[in-house]
Amino acid sequence: MRGLQLPLSQTQKVRLQKALQQLESLSSKVNSDASVTVADSISVNHEDGFLKGHGTTDLKGEVVATVCGVVERVNKLVYVRTLRSRYKPEVGDIVVGRVVEVVQKRWKLEINYSQNATLMLSSMNLPDGIQPKLKRYVGLQVSFMACSIYFVQRRRTALDELNMRSVFEENDVVCAEVRGFQHDGLHLQARSQKYGKLKRGQLLTVTPYLVKKQKQHIHHIEQYGIDLILGCNGFIWVGEHIEAKDDDDMADQAKQSEGQEQSFTALETRKYICRTANAVRVLSNLGFNMTLEIIKETVNLSLTLNLDAHEMLSSEFCVLVAEKEAERRSSIKKKR
Structure with missing residues (x-):
């Protein structure tokens, strides 16, 4: 507590x-083994073998916690997940952030991560951005026809880029979803109507x-x-x-x-x-x-x-x- x-x-x-x-x-x-503090011993099965992960060390043949947190086990890996650390994003997470900067074709958001997240203009659901259409596939070596609905998202134009501040501007609060990590950092997406600006x-x-x-x-x-x-x-x-x-x-x-x-x-x-x-x-x-x-x-x-x-x-x-x-x-x- x-x-x-x-x-x-x-x-x-x-x-x-x-x-x-x-x-x-x-x-x-x-x-009883869920939470540990510094120098607490972590019970492991030495016969089956195990891997020491973050927040653990070997001391006189015992696995000891080096940070305060919760013991996590993934197969043979044993590590301690710290509680008072900054947010660690995972794909699919729902996050709330604040816009700190509007740059070329993207917004920069503060989401309590070690760096600002990026929301691309192409990852936004604009008011006239999605048009549902019906696409039919005809199998050449099968005797049935498969139908599916897909969504076509129009290209973002130079006018969309000029009007970015009409969508989000500095200090706006935004709800989005973690899309994943790319070469320039963490990327978000807001292609659903449940995401967007919060007022x-x-x-x-x-x-x-x-x-x-x-x-x-x-x-x-x-x-x-x-x-x-x-x-x-x-x-x-x-x-x-x-x-x-x-x-x-x-x-x-x-x-x-x-x-x-x-x-x-x-x-x-x-x-x-x-x-x-x-x-x-x-x-x-x-x-x-x-x-x-x-x-x-x-x-x-x-x-x-x-x-x-x-x-x-x-x-x-x-x-x-x-x-x-x-x-x-x-x-x-x-x-x-």
């Missing part, structure tokens, strides 16, 4: 310590290891009217829900947005954005993993206690969240 920088009373310190100890005991019973919300930063890989990282919380994007790089976006539009609607919206902003975010929606953002801050301070379920439970707890959004950052609410999470995990274990 992370060290809390909150003004806790003596009673709150005792309650918080008790809740955290209960959570640690529950997690340690699941896998009317808050960008939060947490330690990347708190955001675990999940099937879904982009969530629409319908009851709150907001969107929640859990970026694998530790950047979390909480903002007003934006309905997905087809290409014609996107083109019309782009023309209308050149003049002025269409509408304002409703007050109730802004309150839910602030509540959800504060829930993320509380969970980050406690060192809890960021999932949709626990974030919604934290927001619902504040509503049940009839707290204002700013009161969620108090010491008492932080202790209550830790106690509720300990109760929840304990009840889940009893059911099993």
Whole structure:
């Protein structure tokens, strides 16, 4: 658990310590060899053979951890994945970044990586960029005809390059997907309508290891009217829900947005954005993993206690969240 920088009373310190100890005991019973600190020994099978990876060393015939983190095993390779390190991208990761530079045919984004990521103009879904067509294949040595739909993306012209700032400009927040590594660094892509510019919300930063890989990282919380994007790089976006539009609607919206902003975010929606953002801050301070379920439970707890959004950052609410999470995990274990 992370060290809390909150003004806790003596009673709150005792309650918080008790809740955290209960959570640690529950997690340690699941896998006592999962987390290690410096100089902790790592159990390995010397008879089958093994390979020492990053964060490990050999000391008097034992494998010892040289960093704090989680023990990972891939076949015979044993290594320690550090927790407090910068984000390490993998292909397919959903990330949230901020535009820091607009250069020739590409945008440079800060994504909490050791270097800025690149989003090419050709990797963007422009309003009139994709046209579905039907293609037929006729087999010469088979007796059937196969049909498939493919997408043709028009070439990017010099006019598109001149209008790049109308798509993204400096300090814009963007959701994208990791495409892969190339000779000039990490590349992103945003060829789907679920990616693109994020507006009317808050960008939060947490330690990347708190955001675990999940099937879904982009969530629409319908009851709150907001969107929640859990970026694998530790950047979390909480903002007003934006309905997905087809290409014609996107083109019309782009023309209308050149003049002025269409509408304002409703007050109730802004309150839910602030509540959800504060829930993320509380969970980050406690060192809890960021999932949709626990974030919604934290927001619902504040509503049940009839707290204002700013009161969620108090010491008492932080202790209550830790106690509720300990109760929840304990009840889940009893059911099993």
